[in-house]
Amino acid sequence: MGRGRKLESFKDFERALKNKYGIGQGSDYKPWLRTVDVKSKGARSLIYGRKSQRDHHMMSSIESEHFFLAESLNCVVDIREQFPLLPLNLTQKVAKNLGVEHPKHPITKERIIMTTDQLLTIDSPQGTIYHAISVKPEDDSGDLRILEKIDIERVCWELLDVKFSYFTGNELTRVQSSNLQWASFPFRKNPISFSCDQIHCALSVVAVGQYFVEDLCSQLISRNITSHEDALLLVRFLIADKFIDVDLSTNIPESGLIDIKYVTAKQEDTLYGAS
Numbered sequence: 001m002g003r004g005r006k007l008e009s010f011k012d013f014e015r016a017l018k019n020k021y022g023i024g025q026g027s028d029y030k031p032w033l034r035t036v037d038v039k040s041k042g043a044r045s046l047i048y049g050r051k052s053q054r055d056h057h058m059m060s061s062i063e064s065e066h067f068f069l070a071e072s073l074n075c076v077v078d079i080r081e082q083f084p085l086l087p088l089n090l091t092q093k094v095a096k097n098l099g100v101e102h103p104k105h106p107i108t109k110e111r112i113i114m115t116t117d118q119l120l121t122i123d124s125p126q127g128t129i130y131h132a133i134s135v136k137p138e139d140d141s142g143d144l145r146i147l148e149k150i151d152i153e154r155v156c157w158e159l160l161d162v163k164f165s166y167f168t169g170n171e172l173t174r175v176q177s178s179n180l181q182w183a184s185f186p187f188r189k190n191p192i193s194f195s196c197d198q199i200h201c202a203l204s205v206v207a208v209g210q211y212f213v214e215d216l217c218s219q220l221i222s223r224n225i226t227s228h229e230d231a232l233l234l235v236r237f238l239i240a241d242k243f244i245d246v247d248l249s250t251n252i253p254e255s256g257l258i259d260i261k262y263v264t265a266k267q268e269d270t271l272y273g274a275s
Helices: 010-018 061-071 088-098 138-142 146-160 171-187 197-203 213-222 231-240
Strands: 046-050 055-058 074-083 115-124 127-137 163-167 209-212 243-247 257-263
Touching: 046 061, 055 074, 055 213, 061 074, 061 115, 061 127, 061 171, 074 138, 088 146, 127 146, 138 146, 146 163, 171 231, 197 213, 197 231, 209 213, 213 257, 231 243
Parallel strands: 127 163
Antiparallel strands: 046 055, 074 115, 115 127, 209 257, 243 257
């Protein structure tokens, strides 16, 4: 991953831009801030994106929570985390107009480049659009200074005609995100592929309704669709790649239950699986 970078002065910011931090999209995007660059109160993590094919730098558990929810949406084609608000004089002018102090480095006291937690690229009927998200724990909602900085973000994105939202999460989104993480985890950096026959046979077995995950796995095994070792992986794959639509409001691995709402079939002459 590399060592942390020094981002204390305008020269540091210029160097970061020269090295293409905060620039690009998809697999070529380099977040302005990486997990090694900042100290964070939250649980930092790297999540390999199935769509972007790169590591995403999450600074807190709630950022990870939102990432899994956003990545699961068909319309979201890219997620750029720790996205810089440039140029610096834009955020300075907005802060001045709002009558709030612009964020500064705690040691040098120089004004810093502000970032938005996640910028979504969305494929819409109107074409490509963007949605900027500030992701913060609900406890931060009462912190005036945090709200002031979010307000600077909001105005900057509004000036750019980009939708801006503030995500705090709740118990339901935590469970939904946890299920999506569980389903998709094996198919990220080293994905497993299943053949067309396996997918079609599996879809012929499942139907709308509630199952014990163990029983569903047993059906796949008894019909020789998959091995005992891969049965649960196949179930998770069907969820992750949306061959089946399931109720995400109950913790699936914890309860051992899966409630299937919809089953689809798809025919292709290739192996299924993220490349």
